[in-house]
Amino acid sequence: MTDRIFSLAALTVLELSPPDMVEAAARAGYSHVGLRLVPATEQEQHFPLVADASxxxxxxxxxxxxxxxxLDLEILRLKPDTCVADFKAILDVGAELGGTELLVAGNDPDESRLTERFAHLCDLAADYGIYPHLEFMPWTEVRDLRQAMRVVANADRGNACVLVDAFHFNRSASALADLATLAPERLRYAQLCDVAGPVPDDMDEILRQARNERRFPGDGDADLVGLLRALPANVPLSLEIPTRQLLEQGISGEQRARMALQRAKAVLAKATSLP
Structure with missing residues (x-):
C-alpha cells in the first residue's frame, strides 16, 4: 500500500486556485494532483490555466x-458538434504541466459518432503520451460501465481507457463482474469516494449529489472494498470528494483533502488485507 499513488482531484477543493491546490495537496500528503483545464459547467468557479500563462x-x-x-487532466466533452482538433491547445497545456491521464465525458447520443471521435482523440493524445479515459456517468450518454467498455473496445486504440468513479459505479448499478472482465491496461487510474443512501429516482438529484454531497471513503454505503479488490493492483487513486456542507462550515480545502486521504488509506488497508 505504501507504493499507492493518491491524487487530489480538483472537484474536492474547487475553490482553490491551481497553485494553492498543489500546495494544499503536498501538505496533506498527496504525491499527485488532478488539474481542471476546462470547467465541467458554466456555473462553477474556474481558474483558466489554458488561457493564463502567468x-x-x-x-x-x-x-x-x-x-x-x-496525474490527470479534465474535462473534455465529446458532443455532437465537437471538433477533436480543437482540443490540441488543451493537450499542449496538459503535456506542459506533466499530466498523462485525460478525463473524457461522452455527451453525444450517437454512439457510433462518439466512438469515432473518441478514437480520434486517442490518436491526437498519443502524440503527447496522454491516455484518454472515458468516464461513465448516469446522466451522460455513456451511462454505465458496460457502455464505456463497449465504446473503448470499439475505438480500438492502445491508449484508450475507462475511468471508474466509485460514485458513478454505484449510481449506475454497474457490476463488479463486468469490471473483472476489463483488461488491466484499460484502467490506469480510478476515482474514489463514498456515497450514502439508495439510488435516487430523480437524475437531477443524482447529479446534485455527485457535485456536492459525496462522502469520504468508509463514511457511506458503497462497496469500496469490493471495488478496490476488483481494480488492478496499485492503480493510482484520485480522491474526488466534493463536500459542500463541510466547505460551508468553513473547513478548509487542505483540511478536507487531509480527511479524504486518511479515510481512503483506511479503506484501502481493509481491501488489501487478507480475507
Missing amino acids: LRRQTQARLRDTGTKV
Whole structure:
C-alpha cells in the first residue's frame, strides 16, 4: 500500500486556485494532483490555466517546489458538434504541466459518432503520451460501465481507457463482474469516494449529489472494498470528494483533502488485507 499513488482531484477543493491546490495537496500528503483545464459547467468557479500563462507558471513553480506531480487532466466533452482538433491547445497545456491521464465525458447520443471521435482523440493524445479515459456517468450518454467498455473496445486504440468513479459505479448499478472482465491496461487510474443512501429516482438529484454531497471513503454505503479488490493492483487513486456542507462550515480545502486521504488509506488497508 505504501507504493499507492493518491491524487487530489480538483472537484474536492474547487475553490482553490491551481497553485494553492498543489500546495494544499503536498501538505496533506498527496504525491499527485488532478488539474481542471476546462470547467465541467458554466456555473462553477474556474481558474483558466489554458488561457493564463502567468497562472501556469505559478502552478509549475509550486509543482516543482513541492515535488508534486500531475496525474490527470479534465474535462473534455465529446458532443455532437465537437471538433477533436480543437482540443490540441488543451493537450499542449496538459503535456506542459506533466499530466498523462485525460478525463473524457461522452455527451453525444450517437454512439457510433462518439466512438469515432473518441478514437480520434486517442490518436491526437498519443502524440503527447496522454491516455484518454472515458468516464461513465448516469446522466451522460455513456451511462454505465458496460457502455464505456463497449465504446473503448470499439475505438480500438492502445491508449484508450475507462475511468471508474466509485460514485458513478454505484449510481449506475454497474457490476463488479463486468469490471473483472476489463483488461488491466484499460484502467490506469480510478476515482474514489463514498456515497450514502439508495439510488435516487430523480437524475437531477443524482447529479446534485455527485457535485456536492459525496462522502469520504468508509463514511457511506458503497462497496469500496469490493471495488478496490476488483481494480488492478496499485492503480493510482484520485480522491474526488466534493463536500459542500463541510466547505460551508468553513473547513478548509487542505483540511478536507487531509480527511479524504486518511479515510481512503483506511479503506484501502481493509481491501488489501487478507480475507
